[in-house]
Amino acid sequence: MRRLSLISVPYLWLLALFLVPFLIVLKISLSDTALAIPPYTPTLDLSQGWAGLAQWWAGLDMENFWFLAEDNLYWKAYLSSLKIAVTSTLLTLLVGYPIAYGMTRAPDEWRPTLMMLVILPFWTSFLIRVYAWKAILSQEGLLNQLLMNIGLISEPLIILNTNLAVYIGIVYTYLPFMVLPIFAALDRLDGSLLEAAEDLGCSRLTAFWLVTMPLSKQGIIAGSFLVFIPAMGEFVIPALLGGSKTLMIGKVLWEEFFSNRDWPVASAVAVILLLLLIIPIVLFQRNEEKQREAEG
Amino acid sequence: MRRLSWFNTVSLTLGFAFLYIPMIILVIYSFNAGKLVTVWTGFSTKWYGELFQNEAFLNAAWVTLKVAVISSTFATVLGTMAAYVMVRGGRFYGRTLFSGMIYAPLVMPEVITGLSLLLLFIAIGLDRGTLTIVLAHTTFSMCYVSVVVSSRLVTFDRSLEEAALDLGCTPFDAFKSVTLPIIAPAVISGWLLAFTLSLDDLVIASFTSGPSSTTLPIKIFSAVRLGVSPEINALSSIMIGIVAFGVITTSLMSKRAITRRQAEENKAVQ
Structure with missing residues (x-):
């Protein structure tokens, strides 16, 4: 009895506030825009009994999805989000792996400090960390001042409000998500394996490539998902650092909803984004469960 | 064997320079006398003074704090229950769905979570305000709490619980x-995580808040969209300062606790 209530409270909470809302999004994505409150039609009217339900059901159609398919803007936004998310995940891996690797090689007494230094930005406001780059990357910003002072460039570089600034922003804010799982995987690695590889005549680089890399695979996978999935739907970074040409689906959804007040189209955009992300989310969850079983 | 190469x-x-330099620059320029954030004109604390006279910011900070305290407390209770169910609950009907609902919010794009919760609140006729932000924040942060707590539950010795049950304890x-005493550190860090997630959230709060319940991130975002301002730098520096203080003290305290325990163990051995 007690077990049942223990299970059912968080279960029902998540059903009501996580799963049911998605069903509502799905339903509204099949509705039509209307000049009313709420701004869509049909609305379910149960006071008429079955007739109301039948009328509601008949009013749903795929119109919004056809609209998305026909309008190039949405295709481009999905593709460009995918490109930005993939590129920045690879860049984060490229920056994060050496940091995680360096952390495992550092003396034991440095460990807690290094861990804290990686985690500290994670506790600091995401919005503030993105904002910090605005003053650095702008045309009269500190990066351009520095580069011009040392004479590397004579004209200020235009970085802010371009895709490059978005890449920098994503790598910067998601770096701890990449470093921590890789560090955890590398930390579990048995050092004697590397010694064995070196004894058997591997150079350090080959040993790294043949032993360390494959054994840290799960950390790389976990870290990449933790960067890629949220980056796909990112809104704050393109809104603050990107330009008018930066097309990302999170921004499109936001504008459909808040500026155009087109709830059905915003819902349809969300449904497709979710469909695109379901495969990576399921893979991520499998990876986590596998890791947990390996530990438990 | 282990040593740092030049590459490491x-x-x-x-x-670490990449991680910290932007934040350090931000703090330094919050003490800039001039209105421009990129040109240093002299030391001044006037932006901090102006910040504390800005009533809109103070109100937003109060709403944010209230939401964060309430939602992280609910999230900790629900998340700990969920973690217990996941690790100790055995097999039950719909377990896969349950674990899916725990993991999915961790990576779900915030725009989707925000939109879907807003549409739910409108469908059931709940007015947008502090309550709806609390519900939204509780939902996504309970999943983080549950992941933190379950990683602690997995590693702890189950026979301790069984011994208590054998000695006549009720399961509760x-x-x-x-x-609870054993997993307490994880529960506390889960609460802190939920608290900071709530303080920090812009997207979900933008969808679920009403006109009377603007939170600090919403306020900051609308100011920042127009450009950089020294007042926001001052506000950011205060927030960075609080977090740095909190994280450094807790880690020093836990370090001291570990050394003390080791010292006691050594004494016991002798």
Whole structure:
């Protein structure tokens, strides 16, 4: 009895506030825009009994999805989000792996400090960390001042409000998500394996490539998902650092909803984004469960 | 065997420089006298003074704090229950769905979570305000709490619980007097995580808040969209300062606790 209530409270909470809302999004994505409150039609009217339900059901159609398919803007936004998310995940891996690797090689007494230094930005406001780059990357910003002072460039570089600034922003804010799982995987690695590889005549680089890399695979996978999935739907970074040409689906959804007040189209955009992300989310969850079983 | 190569040293130095220089610059320029954030004109604390006279910011900070305290407390209770169910609950009907609902919000794009919760609140006729933000924040942060707590539950020795049960404890007593004290550090860090997630959230709060319940991130975002301002730098510096203080003290305290325990163990051995 007690077990049942223990299970059912968080279960029902998540059903009501996580799963049911998605069903509502799905339903509204099949509705039509209307000049009313709420701004869509049909609305379910149960006071008429079955007739109301039948009328509601008949009013749903795929119109919004056809609209998305026909309008190039949405295709481009999905593709460009995918490109930005993939590129920045690879860049984060490229920056994060050496940091995680360096952390495992550092003396034991440095460990807690290094861990804290990686985690500290994670506790600091995401919005503030993105904002910090605005003053650095702008045309009269500190990066351009520095580069011009040392004479590397004579004209200020235009970085802010371009895709490059978005890449920098994503790598910067998601770096701890990449470093921590890789560090955890590398930390579990048995050092004697590397010694064995070196004894058997591997150079350090080959040993790294043949032993360390494959054994840290799960950390790389976990870290990449933790960067890629949220980056796909990112809104704050393109809104603050990107330009008018930066097309990302999170921004499109936001504008459909808040500026155009087109709830059905915003819902349809969300449904497709979710469909695109379901495969990576399921893979991520499998990876986590596998890791947990390996530990438990 | 273990030693830092030049490559490790360089990557650690550059990596941490990359992580910290932007924040350090932000703090330095919050003390700039001039209105421009990129040109240094002299030291001044006037932006901090102006910040504390800005009523809109103070109100927003109060709403944010209220939401964060309430939602992280609910999230900790629900998340700990969920973690217990996941690790100790055995097989039950719909377990896969349950674990899916725990993991999915961790990576779900915030725009989707925000939109879907807003549409739910409108469908059931709940007015947008502090309550709806609390519900939204509780939902996504309970999943983080549950992941933190379950990683602690997995590693702890189950026979301790079984011993308590054998000695006549009810399952609830066993949880209260054996399990809870052991997982307490994880529960506390889960609460802190939920608290900071709530303080920090812009997207979900934008969807679920009403006109009377603007939170600090919403306020900051609308100011920042127009450009950089020294007042926001001052506000950011205060927030960075609080977080740095909190994280450094807790880690020093836990370090001291570990050394003390080791010293006691050594004494016991002798």
